[in-house]
Amino acid sequence: MGLRLSTVILPVDRWHEGGRSKWQWAEELGFQAAYTYDHLSWRSFRDGPWFGALPTLTAAAAATGRLRLGTLVTSPNFRHPVTLAKDLISLDDISNGRITLGIGAGGTGFDATALGQDPWTPRGRASRFGEFVLLLDRLLTEDSVSHEGDYYSAHEARNIPGCVQRPRLPFAVAATGPRGLRLAARHGQAWVTTGDPKLYETGTPEQSVQAIRGQVDRLADACAEIGRDVTELDKILLTGFTPDRGRPLESVDAFVDFAGRHQELGFTEIVIHWPIPDSDFAADQGVFEKIATEAAAQLR
Template sequence: MSLRLSTVILPYRRWHEGARATWQQAEELGFHAAYTYDHLSWRTFRDGPWFGAVPTLTAAAAVTERLRLGTLVTSPNFRHPVTLAKDLISLDDVSNGRITLGIGAGGTGFDATALGQDPWSPRERADRFAEFVQLLDTLLTEDGTEGVSYKGDFYSAFEARNIPGCVQRRRLPFAVAATGPRGLKLAALHGQAWVTTGDPKLFETGTPEQSLQAIRGQVEKLGAACETLGRDVAELDKILLTGFTPDRPLDSFDAFVDFAGNHAALGFNEIVVHWPIPESDFAADEKIFERIATEAVQQLG
């Protein structure tokens, strides 16, 4: 399977003051997909402008034609499966079947307590994520008039209807972000793709070689999870969200080609780069970025 290049566009600019043009440019540059974070705020952007993922993706769908769109990632931190499912079938309809749901267990940042709840323990977060994904899968695949009723430990639904369902059948694809055993099992069970950012413990003090080895181990564990469930791991797309490993792939065109080639050799078929944001963790030379977008995949063959 050939390598695809995608981007993440953070929702920090007003739509009519640059955001709209960025999403359109992502399509013009030939990116496979453009994603956005589904957060209420994020790290160093917390005290500045930040817009909602669902309205942003709806607007992006209206001004693009070919570009796939999605979240990278949505989590249970402030989402409920019933309302999220309704938003997703609406997004899938507006985009005419171009939505991918990147989904993860969520972290312990601002989103984790924004609704006034106490922080969840790692075990509770994993428990909630498992139930969240299962119920969301059901809601997006059952589009009959009887609706979906469910009573779980964390989430409930009563005759929740999602008529007419997703444009994409059986439902829009899930890209499950996971590195632990329970999350990898969910990816193997419900995912059409798997997402990783690498090993966060290596971000500041590790080396690119150590990071590559750690990611190789994650790929092997995904394969084991699929084998346990009787699924061919080759059925899952493998997505690497860059920017969280010791590497600096956007420093030069050659650096990116080397980085992408090394990870493609591990089985990744989609590399995601952040759209440059000046004076931020995602600052990058725009000319190098555009060359990567238009030439790198062809050079990798």
């Protein structure tokens, strides 16, 4: 099976002023999937337009017909499993089973304090994430769920008729630490990484590949612990956060070389950012579109 190519479209455009057309053009270009970030605001975009992920995906589902859609990623920072499950079941229905939930533990950005709480410690985030995933799994597969946990509760939460995709929509679990990798191994249909953040500023592309190889190996170990074949999981690389930065999008050849090196590590899907001028994701739109068509054909 070849390497799939997908894109992530940040929710920075008004729907009727370019938002809709990007999602439709992503489908026309032949991307496997188009994702968006699930944040309340994010980094350098904090003081500019930024729209909600789930309404955006709902509109994208209505505007497209083949493209898979999803979040990269949703986190517990401002989500509760009970309400999220209801929205996801609705979104899976509207899209006729085209939704993937990218899900991670979250970080210390703006989302971490937007509801007035203090930022959670890394250990606290990991603990919440573990309970979040387990409860969400139940909510998406059972008609009625009651749960009293350390962080989340549900009382006879109804989710009828459930997902179009059975037994539920797929989870793409973002993780690099041992607890997260165990969650990916047990509950994920895919695993997501952005590489090793410690290498972003001063590392080399070669060091990044070695670090990601180590992540893949640890994922395999986590799968082996529960008797699961690691090849059952799709492996997704969200680009833009390795030392290569924007260089893979400078030409078709540069991207094919970058993608090929990661395909050798076992990755089944590469996700590239839709270009945004005057940002960290600035890129030549024409080259981006050639990558979507020409590079994707070479990698299949």
